[in-house]
Amino acid sequence: xxxxxxxxxxxxxxxxxxxxxxxxxxxxxxxxxxxxxxxxxxxxxxxxxxxxxxxxxxxxxxxxxxxxxxxxxxxxxxxxxxxxxxxxxxxxxxxxxxxxxxxxxxxxxxxxxxxxxxxxxxxxxxxxxxxxxxxxxxxxxxxxxxxxxxxxxxxxx
Amino acid sequence: xxxxxxxxxxxxxxxxxxxxxxxxxxxxxxxxxxxxxxxxxxxxxxxxxxxxxxxxxxxxxxxxxxxxxxxxxxxxxxxxxxxxxxxxxxxxxxxxxxxxxxxxxxxxxxxxxxxxxxxxxxxxxxxxxxxxxxxxxxxxxxxxxxxxxxxxxxxxx
Numbered sequence: 193x194x195x196x197x198x199x200x201x202x203x204x205x206x207x208x209x210x211x212x213x214x215x216x217x218x219x220x221x222x223x224x225x226x227x228x229x230x231x232x233x234x235x236x237x238x239x240x241x242x243x244x245x246x247x248x249x250x251x252x253x254x255x256x257x258x259x260x261x262x263x264x265x266x267x268x269x270x271x272x273x274x275x276x277x278x279x280x281x282x283x284x285x286x287x288x289x290x291x292x293x294x295x296x297x298x299x300x301x302x303x304x305x306x307x308x309x310x311x312x313x314x315x316x317x318x319x320x321x322x323x324x325x326x327x328x329x330x331x332x333x334x335x336x337x338x339x340x341x342x343x344x345x346x347x348x349x
Numbered sequence: 350x351x352x353x354x355x356x357x358x359x360x361x362x363x364x365x366x367x368x369x370x371x372x373x374x375x376x377x378x379x380x381x382x383x384x385x386x387x388x389x390x391x392x393x394x395x396x397x398x399x400x401x402x403x404x405x406x407x408x409x410x411x412x413x414x415x416x417x418x419x420x421x422x423x424x425x426x427x428x429x430x431x432x433x434x435x436x437x438x439x440x441x442x443x444x445x446x447x448x449x450x451x452x453x454x455x456x457x458x459x460x461x462x463x464x465x466x467x468x469x470x471x472x473x474x475x476x477x478x479x480x481x482x483x484x485x486x487x488x489x490x491x492x493x494x495x496x497x498x499x500x501x502x503x504x505x506x
């Protein structure tokens with residue numbers, strides 16, 4: 193077993209989307225929408241997803257088996273303020289190893305006809321299993337996908 | 350409408366106790382012990398409505414002045430390594446208003462004279478209700494009480 197260690201970090205990502213706070217918020221609150229854009233890696237894709245979007249409710253995601261292992265995310269919603277703020281805590285696991293425990297805050301601010309989204313993750317990385325820069329990069333990919341999802345949703349079918 | 354704001358901060362407090370890591374860890378793992386020292390102001394009282402010390406278990410703590418509005422914290426234990434670390438995530442409310450959400454890491458390491466304990470609180474302070482410097486002062490008082498608790502145990506032994 194690796195030597196026990198905890199590295200505490202914090203990072204923020206800010207994005208602007210050409211969609212109202214209501215629409216951007218819905219991309220997080222609606223299970224079908226959330227599932228469409230939230231796989232953070234192409235590899236393996238999203239295997240299972242469960243979303244119980246209410247304070248105290250849980251969200252769980254499990255990746256499909258891949259060479260690097262099976263990733264699983266288990267979240268609990270700490271606070272939900274419709275169209276304004278979502279705060280959740282989550283753990284990320286790879287097989288039986290707990291990689292990290294985090295608090296994530298998503299703030300939605302109206303910006304003209306669009307939305308300025310501010311994401312802040314405060315994380316404890318455990319035992320050197322994962323790296324903060326990988327997490328930040330994965331999160332950025334997720335917010336790129338959200339932009340694609342919102343653009344597709346906007347375009348007439 | 351309430352003005353929404355979030356301040357993200359990390360509060361770190363370190364203390365060396367004249368007790369083994371196992372004894373300091375034990376003081377964090379029993380509701381009976383915790384309720385003797387887990388309160389941030391001299392004559393405030395603390396009590397646990399619920400305490401289930403295992404990974405996936407949780408606790409519900411009330412603390413406050415003998416007469417007056419209490420604070421309530423609800424947390425879930427996400428990582429427990431006996432005698433090494435405890436990590437939990439949750440939120441705190443008072444008078445029905447959520448004031449913080451965060452992740453708390455407590456690490457126990459052997460030191461020449463006993464145990465070096467490091468507490469790291471990664472917190473989202475909500476809507477200006479609480480301030481990081483007050484939490485730091487609160488933890489210092491709590492750890493003063495923990496030192497008294499450990500000394501009393503030592504004398505009783």
